[in-house]
Amino acid sequence: MSEPTEQDAPAGRSAEQMLSYWITLVDSLLTTRVNESLAEHGLTRAQWQLMNALTERPQTTEELGGSLAPAAAVSEDGPGTLEEHLDELVESGWLVTEGELYTLTSTGRTSGERVAAVVEELRAEITEGISEDEYHVVVDSLRTMAGNLGWQRG
Numbered sequence: 001m002s003e004p005t006e007q008d009a010p011a012g013r014s015a016e017q018m019l020s021y022w023i024t025l026v027d028s029l030l031t032t033r034v035n036e037s038l039a040e041h042g043l044t045r046a047q048w049q050l051m052n053a054l055t056e057r058p059q060t061t062e063e064l065g066g067s068l069a070p071a072a073a074v075s076e077d078g079p080g081t082l083e084e085h086l087d088e089l090v091e092s093g094w095l096v097t098e099g100e101l102y103t104l105t106s107t108g109r110t111s112g113e114r115v116a117a118v119v120e121e122l123r124a125e126i127t128e129g130i131s132e133d134e135y136h137v138v139v140d141s142l143r144t145m146a147g148n149l150g151w152q153r154g
Helices: 019-039 045-056 061-065 082-091 106-126 132-148
Strands: 095-098 101-104
Touching (some): 019 045, 019 106, 045 106, 082 095, 082 101
């Protein structure tokens, strides 16, 4: 994707002044990069979130439903429901079911650790040139804006 220019912004506003423009652009680029990186390892974003939740302890479908970010379950090329994501992870040998509980297998745990390292490298790449303090200011500011728009911590 090319660098945004003044022509990309609506008339009368520069791209530098457009909060919604930058949020939308970063969200799109970030989503694409994360999805591509996870797909290289045979995972969707939702499956990655489910595996992360299961590193703590075995959980039920109901408990796992709360661990998904809103946009993570939406997939154009893969499973769409929570159950479909879980079924695919079971079929891949990364999870097992024990009654109502889902648990990571040793293969799932090892694979998850490998993918976690890749995700950490991606996070470092994305935040390169931003100090930890600057990062926290951005996240805190976005959290405040979300609250101002009606979001409530679940």
